[in-house]
Structure formats: C-alpha cells, structure tokens
Amino acid sequence: MNIQTHIEETVMPVPSASPTPIIEVRDTQVFYGEKQAIIDVNVEIEPNAVTAFIGPSGCGKSTLLRCLNRMNDVIPICRVEGSITLAGQDIYAPEVDVVALRQKVGMVFQKPNPFPKSIFENVAYGPKINGLTKHKLEMEEIVETSLKRAGLWEEVKDRLDQPGTGLSGGQQQRLCIARAIAVQPKVILMDEPCSALDPIATATVETLIDELREKYTIIIVTHSMQQAARVSQKTAFFHLGELVEFGTTEQIFSAPRQERTQNYITGRIG
Amino acid sequence: MTDTVDIRIPARSPRHRSERRFRLYGMAAIAVSLGFLALMVGSIVLRGTGAFQQAFVNIEINLPANKIDPDGTGDPLVIKKSRFGSLVKKAMRERFPEAKSRKEKRQLYKLISATAEYGVRDTVVANPKLVGTRASLWVRASSDVDMFLKGNISAEVAEDQRRVSDLQLGWIKDLHDKGQIEKRFNTQFFTSGDSREPEQAGILGAIIGSALTLLVCFLFSFPTGVLSAVYLEEFAHKGRINRIIEVNINNLAAVPSIVFGLLGLAIFLNVFGFPRSTPLVGGMVLALMTLPTIIIASRASLRAVPPSIREAAFGLGASKVQTTFHHVVPLAMPGMLTGSIIGMAQALGETAPLLMIGMVAFIVDLPGGVTEAATALPVQIFLWADSPERGFLEKTSAAIFVLLIFLVLMNLIAIVLRRRLETRW
Ligand SMILES: Nc1ncnc2c1ncn2[C@@H]1O[C@H](COP(=O)(O)OP(=O)(O)OP(=O)(O)O)[C@@H](O)[C@H]1O
Ligand SMILES: [Mg+2]
Numbered sequence: 196m197n198i199q200t201h202i203e204e205t206v207m208p209v210p211s212a213s214p215t216p217i218i219e220v221r222d223t224q225v226f227y228g229e230k231q232a233i234i235d236v237n238v239e240i241e242p243n244a245v246t247a248f249i250g251p252s253g254c255g256k257s258t259l260l261r262c263l264n265r266m267n268d269v270i271p272i273c274r275v276e277g278s279i280t281l282a283g284q285d286i287y288a289p290e291v292d293v294v295a296l297r298q299k300v301g302m303v304f305q306k307p308n309p310f311p312k313s314i315f316e317n318v319a320y321g322p323k324i325n326g327l328t329k330h331k332l333e334m335e336e337i338v339e340t341s342l343k344r345a346g347l348w349e350e351v352k353d354r355l356d357q358p359g360t361g362l363s364g365g366q367q368q369r370l371c372i373a374r375a376i377a378v379q380p381k382v383i384l385m386d387e388p389c390s391a392l393d394p395i396a397t398a399t400v401e402t403l404i405d406e407l408r409e410k411y412t413i414i415i416v417t418h419s420m421q422q423a424a425r426v427s428q429k430t431a432f433f434h435l436g437e438l439v440e441f442g443t444t445e446q447i448f449s450a451p452r453q454e455r456t457q458n459y460i461t462g463r464i465g
Numbered sequence: 466m467t468d469t470v471d472i473r474i475p476a477r478s479p480r481h482r483s484e485r486r487f488r489l490y491g492m493a494a495i496a497v498s499l500g501f502l503a504l505m506v507g508s509i510v511l512r513g514t515g516a517f518q519q520a521f522v523n524i525e526i527n528l529p530a531n532k533i534d535p536d537g538t539g540d541p542l543v544i545k546k547s548r549f550g551s552l553v554k555k556a557m558r559e560r561f562p563e564a565k566s567r568k569e570k571r572q573l574y575k576l577i578s579a580t581a582e583y584g585v586r587d588t589v590v591a592n593p594k595l596v597g598t599r600a601s602l603w604v605r606a607s608s609d610v611d612m613f614l615k616g617n618i619s620a621e622v623a624e625d626q627r628r629v630s631d632l633q634l635g636w637i638k639d640l641h642d643k644g645q646i647e648k649r650f651n652t653q654f655f656t657s658g659d660s661r662e663p664e665q666a667g668i669l670g671a672i673i674g675s676a677l678t679l680l681v682c683f684l685f686s687f688p689t690g691v692l693s694a695v696y697l698e699e700f701a702h703k704g705r706i707n708r709i710i711e712v713n714i715n716n717l718a719a720v721p722s723i724v725f726g727l728l729g730l731a732i733f734l735n736v737f738g739f740p741r742s743t744p745l746v747g748g749m750v751l752a753l754m755t756l757p758t759i760i761i762a763s764r765a766s767l768r769a770v771p772p773s774i775r776e777a778a779f780g781l782g783a784s785k786v787q788t789t790f791h792h793v794v795p796l797a798m799p800g801m802l803t804g805s806i807i808g809m810a811q812a813l814g815e816t817a818p819l820l821m822i823g824m825v826a827f828i829v830d831l832p833g834g835v836t837e838a839a840t841a842l843p844v845q846i847f848l849w850a851d852s853p854e855r856g857f858l859e860k861t862s863a864a865i866f867v868l869l870i871f872l873v874l875m876n877l878i879a880i881v882l883r884r885r886l887e888t889r890w
Contacts, residue, residue: 264780266776266779266780269775269779271702271703294782294783294784295782296782297779297780297781297782298781298782301780301781302776302780303780304773304776304777304780306773308771308773308774308776308777309777310774310777310778310792311774311796320778320781320783320791321781321782324781324782324783324784324787324791325781325782371777374777374781375780375781378781378782
C-alpha cells in the first residue's frame with residue numbers, strides 16, 4: 196500500500212448524531228524531532244462515554260493520548276501542530292495553564308505508579324497541590340469518596356497509612372485511578388491501564404471504568420480487542436500515525452468500513 | 466524420543482577449565498589486596514598502640530603553703546601563678562640525693578617531662594586542700610624514659626648513642642623496682658592539643674579542627690551541590706551546554722587537590738582576605754574539592770528516580786518545582802547523602818590543600834571556632850611524621866589510627882543511611 200491510498204482511505208467523519216464533543220482534535224500532527232508520529236488526525240470525543248484507541252504497536256496511540264493533557268510538553272523534541280480543544284478552549288493556546296489543564300484531564304499510566312508514600316497521601320496529594328481543600332476533615336472525605344469510586348475503599352480503609360507501593364498490582368492501579376479522580380477531572384486518560392494486571396484485576400478495573408463513565412469522560416488505549424469491545428462505546432483505530440477509522444465500538448467490530456481495520460481486528464496486521 | 470541427554474560437566478572441557486582459572490585469578494587478586502590492607506592496618510596498630518599509653522613517675526612532693534598560696538585564699542588563679550617547676554625539681558632531688566653535680570641534676574630532671582609541673586599545678590588547682598601538705602603524685606615521665614620503657618630504646622647500645630644515659634638507667638631501674646614508675650592509659654592524648662614535647666602532645670586540637678573544617682565544607686558544598694545537580698538534571702535544557710558542564714564537572718573531580726589549595730590561597734586569602742590557617746578557609750577549599758563528587762552522586766541518584774514518578778505527579782497537575790521537590794528530591798536524598806558523606810570522608814583525609822592555606826601551623830590551643838587558627842588530622846599526622854623525636858613516631862601512627870577510625874565511621878554512616886532511607890519499590 197502506498198501513502199496516497201492511505202490518505203484517501205483515512206478520513207471518515209463521524210455522523211454527528213452524538214452530543215457536543217468535550218474534546219475536539221483537529222488536523223493534528225505530532226512530531227518527535229523530524230519523525231512524524233501523528234498524521235492529520237481528527238477526532239471528537241463524546242462526553243460521559245468511553246472511547247478506545249486501538250491499533251498496532253507504535254501507531255501513535257500513546258502519543259495522541261498524551262497530547263490531550265500536554266504530557267508531551269516534558270519531551271523536548273516533541274512538537275504538536277493543529278488544534279486540540281477541551282470544552283471549546285484550545286489547550287495549546289499560550290494563555291493556558293498546563294497545571295489547570297492536567298487537573299481537568301487526569302491520567303492513569305500503563306504501569307501502576309503510586310508514590311512511595313502512604314495510601315492516604317497518594318490520594319490526597321492532587322487535591323492538596325491543587326488547593327481543593329485545606330481542611331483535614333474535607334480532605335479525608337475526598338480521599339474516602341475517591342477510593343470508594345475506585346472500588347478500593349473496602350480493601351484499604353484500615354491501612355490508609357501504609358505505603359501505596361505495598362498493594363497488589365491491581366490495587367495499585369485502582370489507587371492510581373482514585374488518585375486521578377481525587378482532583379475532580381472532567382476527562383481521564385488511561386494508557387493501557389490493565390496491561391500489567393492479571394485477568395481478575397483486569398475485570399475489576401474494567402467494571403470500574405464502566406461505572407466511572409457516568410461522571411467522567413474516559414479515553415482508554417488498549418491492545419486488547421476484547422477489552423475495547425467490552426468497555427468502550429466509541430473506538431478509534433490508528434495505523435502508522437493515521438486515524439484509519441472512528442465510529443461506535445459496535446460498528447467498528449461488527450462492520451468495519453476500512454480494509455485495514457478489518458485486517459487488524461481479525462489479527463492480520465499488528 | 467529417548468536421546469541421551471548428558472548435562473554433567475564434561476571432565477576436561479577447556480571452557481570449564483578457563484572458568485576455574487579465572488575464578489582463581491580473581492580470588493588471588495582479592496587475597497593480595499586484603500593482604501596489603503591487613504599489613505597496613507596491622508603495622509599502624511602495632512606502632513600506634515604505644516601512644517595510647519604513657520609512662521608516669523611517682524614523686525613525693527612538698528607543696529608548702531608559703532610558696533603556693535601564702536594568703537590561704539584557695540583561689541585557683543593565685544595557685545596557678547605559683548612556680549611548681551622548682552617544687553617538682555626539688556622533689557626529684559630529694560628522691561635521688563646522689564645527683565650532685567649540675568650535669569647529673571640536669572639528667573635527673575630529664576627523667577620527667579618538662580610539662581610535669583603543669584600536671585602538678587592542675588592537680589593542686591583541682592584539689593586546693595593539698596596546699597601545705599606533702600603529697601605523693603604521679604607525674605608524666607619524659608619521652609625518652611617513656612620510649613625506653615616501651616622498648617624503643619635499647620640498653621645494649623653504647624651510651625653515647627642512646628638518649629638515656631647509664632646514670633638515668635640506674636634511676637629508672639630503682640624507680641621500677643619500687644613500683645614508682647608505670648605505664649598508664651594516656652588520656653592526655655585525647656584531651657589536649659599539640660605540643661613540642663611528644664609525651665604531652667594530644668590529638669584533640671586536630672580532631673576539633675577537622676570537625677570544624679568538615680562542618681564548613683558540608684554547609685557550603687551540600688546545598689550548592691544538591692541544588693546544582695537538581696537544576697542540571699531536572700530543569701536545565703539537556704543540550705550541548707548541559708553536556709559541556711557535565712564533562713567539566715567530571716574533570717573537576719579529577720583535579721589534584723593541591724590545585725584547589727592554590728585557588729583557595731589566591732582567592733579566599735589574598736582576594737577576600739579571610740583569616741589564614743582557619744577551618745573557615747580550609748572548609749571552603751575542601752568544599753570546592755567535594756562539590757564535583759556531590760554533584761555527580763546527586764545527579765546519578767536523581768537519574769535513578771523512575772520517570773513514572775515524575776509522570777504521576779505531572780499527571781495530577783503538579784508543577785515542575787512541586788514534582789521535583791515533593792517527589793524526586795526526597796527519593797534521591799539517600800543517594801545524595803551517601804555521596805556527600807563519601808565526599809566528606811575524602812575531604813577528611815585531604816592534606817595538600819590545607820597546607821596551601823596555612824593550616825599547617827603549630828597550634829597548641831584547642832580551636833574555639835571556625836575563624837581561629839587550627840590544624841586538621843591529616844596535617845597533624847604530617848607534622849608529627851616530620852618531627853625528629855622518637856616519641857612522635859608512635860603519635861603519628863596513633864593519629865593515623867584515629868583518622869582511619871573516623872573514615873570507617875563515616876562510611877558506616879553512609880551505608881546505614883542508605884539502608885534506612887532507601888525506598889523499596
Ligand atoms: N519520546 C519519544 N521520542 C521519540 N520518538 C518517540 C517518542 N515516543 C514515541 N515515539 C515514536 O512515536 C511513534 C508512536 O509512539 P507511541 O508511543 O505513541 O505508540 P503506541 O501506539 O502507544 O505504541 P504501543 O502500543 O507500543 O504503546 C513511535 O514510532 C515511536 O517510536
Ligand atoms: Mg503506548
């Protein structure tokens with residue numbers, strides 16, 4: 196396949212029956228130095244839904260995800276072009292406060308990365324630095340609700356003062372989700388949140404994601420087709436830096452319009 | 466499928482042989498280095514332990530009230546001013562009345578230390594009731610007598626070749642037979658400063674000097690080193706300039722220490738006019754020297770903090786400064802502290818730069834602050850090693866011994882700190 200055909204096949208505007216998108220990615224290119232990792236991507240993320248990014252390794256899923264809360268800023272050679280808006284505001288505009296943006300768009304990483312501090316401090320850190328509260332009681336409340344929402348409260352309520360790094364992998368990942376929830380974000384980005392977890396922990400986290408959808412918009416990168424099918428309402432398929440196809444999960448998995456999508460979900464590329 | 470599977474070590478495989486040979490070489494190398502270490506420590510301990518003992522002579526001494534404290538005030542200041550020297554000499558003459566001529570008397574006085582009168586003085590000041598009595602006191606023997614008792618001077622040698630005359634030998638024998646001379650633990654070695662008399666010289670002045678110097682060194686180099694490392698590692702753009710700085714810091718760590726001494730002489734003393742020979746300047750010079758070590762160690766431990774921790778903090782909306790100081794620096798702190806203590810330990814053993822800034826002076830008083838002239842442990846060793854008197858030889862070894870103990874202690878602290886503070890992921 197040559198590049199020309201790629202581009203012709205690529206853009207598939209989604210029929211706009213859906214509610215006003217919370218995040219809009221328009222004509223976005225991302226470069227690492229000379230190398231282009233994202234080519235002309237357009238995506239609209241629906242609020243209070245789970246959107247899955249799928250695609251073979253190295254196709255730019257993580258790159259695009261990290262653009263959405265400007266985590267790429269810390270990579271000096273990374274350059275973003277085009278426009279990405281959150282609730283109508285361009286997040287790359289000069290007047291934007293990255294810190295405030297990241298508070299609105301939280302992130303959960305592939306490898307659980309709790310701070311080597313107590314469980315309580317892990318959850319309380321975000322609210323503390325963002326000045327959500329100064330009172331001890333309020334803070335305890337925030338920690339409790341966040342842990343409850345992350346489905347971890349029952350397991351850790353008696354040992355909040357113990358290190359978060361002492362939990363099991365699945366618990367650590369839920370702790371990281373609780374930590375992200377605690378700053379009251381609008382959007383939660385998850386980069387392969389279950390790839391380091393066993394099937395049981397994965398199932399717990401997946402249930403959790405489904406519940407979280409009510410209050411938050413979730414974008415999840417995953418390598419597992421089943422996971423995408425189970426948890427997401429929308430799916431975007433990327434290949435070699437391009438968005439090949441974007442639609443409802445049902446449609447992508449049952450009736451892909453693009454040959455490459457078809458090949459990928461049936462396991463022929465990747 | 467029943468292939469024979471042989472997984473035993475083949476009897477004469479060259480690979481196996483070479484492996485064993487290599488292990489032997491390695492063990493031999495370790496044995497050699499351990500041997501040298503044992504030799505060094507052994508010889509220092511053997512030669513140095515003598516210095517922890519000192520010969521004392523028992524004398525019956527008259528302490529007449531009219532000479533010491535005529536008005537009966539009991540005032541230490543009055544007592545201090547009296548001339549105990551003549552009293553001590555008188556006591557010696559009474560003990561050995563056979564010494565008649567001036568020459569013989571001089572030899573007699575040389576049995577005890579020239580500083581013996583201060584020992585008597587301090588005893589009397591501490592216990593004024595002794596005034597007006599005849600007391601039996603132990604006074605410090607002279608270095609030559611001390612050396613003789615420790616077997617460092619042989620009686621076999623011809624009289625004109627040894628520092629103890631036949632006459633003195635007789636007296637010593639007499640004292641010895643009556644139990645009036647004995648070796649005791651030399652507390653003075655740990656409680657006083659340097660002295661011209663080997664039997665009187667102590668190491669406390671040098672220890673205090675070293676401690677003050679290291680304190681200054683730490684106060685200057687630790688904050689500067691850690692902040693530089695944090696800035697270079699976390700904030701500075703990782704471009705060519707950063708790399709050039711890194712290379713230069715590495716080079717700086719390899720600069721001979723005497724060069725730092727010259728720098729200190731030229732800048733701290735001649736330009737800024739700081740006081741010579743003081744722990745302040747010594748510490749600053751050593752700080753220049755330790756700085757690269759601390760920066761390198763700190764950068765390494767910052768680099769060892771997993772990036773996922775930084776990402777986690779950024780993802781929660783922490784700013785660069787918050788991420789660095791709430792998470793990264795605390796996690797890197799054990800490594801930074803360990804590096805600093807090892808740098809300090811190096812600084813403790815440094816001599817050359819201190820010589821350059823004049824910390825090599827002969828100083829009797831214990832230094833009372835960082836701006837008072839002082840000497841340091843390695844310089845004290847250098848000074849004593851340079852002295853011709855036999856008595857200073859064992860002091861030198863003893864001082865090395867003390868220095869080594871401090872070095873080992875510091876390294877132990879570094880290890881314990883690392884163990885204690887280390888985060889287990
Ligand atoms: N920090 C970086 N510096 C340079 N190139 C990078 C960097 N991060 C990613 N890339 C490149 O960008 C492209 C997209 O990478 P990205 O991590 O987004 O892929 P991905 O889809 O998340 O893959 P995976 O499924 O393996 O996580 C890759 O070709 C990768 O080599
Ligand atoms: Mg990825």
